[in-house]
Amino acid sequence: MNAIDLFCGAGGFSAGFEDAGIDVRYGVDTDERALESFEANHEGTGILHDISEGVPSEIKDLDVDVVFGSPPCQGFSDARGSRRLDDERNQLVFSFIQWVAHFEPDYVMMENVAGMTTIGEAFLEAIEAEFAAAGYRVEWETLNAADFGVPQTRERVIYCGVREDLTVEPSLPTGTHSEGGGGQLTLEGERMQGWTTVSAALEDLPDPTEDGTVDLPPLSEFPDNEYLPLVRDGATTTENHTAKEPATDEDTRHIVDALEPGEMYRSSRFGDRYRQVWDLLAHRFSAVERDALHFIARHRTRKAYRMNGKSVGAVPDHLIAEGIDHDDDEVYEALERLHDDGWIRTDEEDGTLGYDLNTKSGIRPRYMRLEPDGQSNTIMTTDFNPRDKLHPTENRGLSLREGARIQSFPDTFVFEGRFDDVANQIGNAVPPLMAKRLGEHVLDIAGKKPPHPQ
Template sequence: MKYKVVDLFCGAGGFSKGFEMSNKFKVIRGYDIEKDALKTFNFNHPGEGVEYDVRKEVPAELKQGNIDVVIGSPPCQGFSDAKGSRSLEDERNNLVFHFIRWVKEIEPQIVVMENVSGMLTIDDRFIEEMKGEFETDYNVIYGILNSKEFGVPQKRERAIFIATRKGMANPTLPDSIVGEQLNLFKKDKNLFSSYVTVGQAISDLSAAGEEEMLDYKSEPKNKFQEIMRAGSDSVYNHIAKAPRDKDMFIVEKIPEGKMYRSTRFGDKYVGVWDLFKDKFTLEQRLIFWFIGRHRGRKAYKLTDKSGPDYIPEDKIVESLQKEEVLREAMKYSFEDLLDKKIEVSKSDIRKLKEEGWLRTKEKDGVVAYDLNSKSGIRPRYMRLNRDEQSNTILTTDFNAREKLHPVENRGLSLREGARIQSFPDDFIFQGDFKAVAKQVGNAVPPLLARGIADHVVRFLERKQEEVV
């Protein structure tokens, strides 16, 4: 017997796929309003994907008491830290309460809701209102799960709500399956004893271009690849975007595991003064560093506006003659500066502006400078590391100016992104490049969903034992 599942806001069906992979659930219906995503859902799932607005009435056939589990991912833009909009009144947040309304009318035994981690910090009132709606009929637990703990080669934190009907055992959150004592793949005798890395996830895939590749580069090299390739003889959706010609000189230099960002400082960032060390004089490199480091500091900015601003030309020259500034620079790849003769001039700054590395503005006769796009002012060109997990896969990450392949000078292919999301290769996405990128980035990682499914089935089986 398989337990019946309904997936709300199903998208392409990552959540459903994970439940199906557990072999204990049958997804009978998925609901969404995204046409392209529903094409993918219907291509890959035995259950029906229906174009339907969840704000409308619950279909009568779902109210007959025969649905065991409702899962879903209400649109998260109102919660996401990445979007910078966290208003409690955001209309999109209200979809969560439509999800709960459907749950109360369908009356499943178990409910699982997934969302971005920012949901749990948007506002205490929001969480209390949501719990209050659930707790009329259900016991609820919620918390943050990280996908990497469930065999997904990605550090993707998600808020997970699990609810069991009153009268059932109180819900708990699943534990990590990474480690020798925990085994998500018990039936298949597959075991993840450590976190899966990007390299382990994609090393059997051929080089990708803008024409789809259908052949594997090698036999499976590890358990993750065996799981991904089960039932598949060919690779689909293995298409990648190349960087623009004018950007290739940057892409070629990005080290593995680094992001080109001259306004952030830390091990994962590389600034223009380091990336192009052989292209500029020491003085020009110091100019880049100084602007990147001090553009947000009140003492240096052209105006009192909040946030970063342009730095006046005179302040750049004067500051780079001061010992305390040079001592600070020595912490950032500039060694032995006090033993060197540093002669920063206005002509150094102006030359960088003429070559497009700096931008300028003028106020009350004062000329000021800031880094330009090609100097790494924005968080772009992140090259993944084969020996680590990816950060969160986003819908925009298949643009070659966002995430880069670990060793090839191109963006991620759609299939590589799907692998990093833990979609098996026999899950074939439908639509054009942009549509598929959106589907992959928005999805619940199937292996995370499978970990949750294998956990919540215990509550259903316990209920069955009590009935018998």
């Protein structure tokens, strides 16, 4: 079977399909650097082209069995906070379907973030209607990459389409791994493994280097690690193993030093995994300042305290003074100091002054240290900045190769471009190990066997 990859990026989806035994003829994208990586790692040809402008002449007569790809997801992503139905990036889903209509492949696979399902029924119905108009029956499910052996709880919506003149029905594959493991069986009768851990993905990697090239220790030193032989792919060296260091100011060093595996700096949430500014940086504040920060964090979401009718907002200064056990003048003076130092911000309504946490004090997740015995959350394009993710045991950001390992890219896959170019390529990719199972499933639906043992 042969295929074309739309919005291919560096080619994580293609890598998995190729490993399953599908010949990927072309990858199409607008990212020049990503296409350099695609061509460096795949036999297929990369085409620099905006898919919304239609099918280019050089491939318009191409005969393909499968069209697959990942229309850009930022318009859907929960992390980006935008779910507008008319978002320009959302419309690229329909450009994808137009290409499907042009090529009339037997099968279709489309990947996107789970957030697309929350836009609304009208949007999902529109996608299904467009596929139907193109002549395809489709099914979709939200699949978790961890269920396919990827050391990451990356949830994605996967559409499977079958051309309506074929007798087979569209469906999605079952997982090969489960959170509990325990030897339970898949629908195919295969024995499941437990989810792959971050430690299993990273434990053989030496320290990052300036040029990113490192020698890998013998696999024989890790006899119980079932993930390493997969991700090594026969490599004895690998590239792109370079990482960023945290800022050198005293506060950042103190936060990074104090965070344990699985913890993050976030003052707006409470629980075992969250560490707050008045705790991590207790030495920076007086008792009244610590209490004021804690009070604001606890009450900023409560209707009786917030201003301007917002779901989250500034807490009026007089309520802060009433709510903590300190002299009022001390409280007002402490609030002014915290504001002047950038820990809190102000809001005003009808002459009432209110205070809310500022970015500096951890209002959003920062410095999230990965749990070695667990799974990473979704690897994103920004996650190689130490302020977003920290290595499980070292006081630095993830290296590009570590992120690629967590995405299940083989060590033989070399990314082209500058640090931020490669970070984008890794964060935007479909994990190859998950993609391989999707490719195998296409072959299963078609009644064909992979050309090599699974």
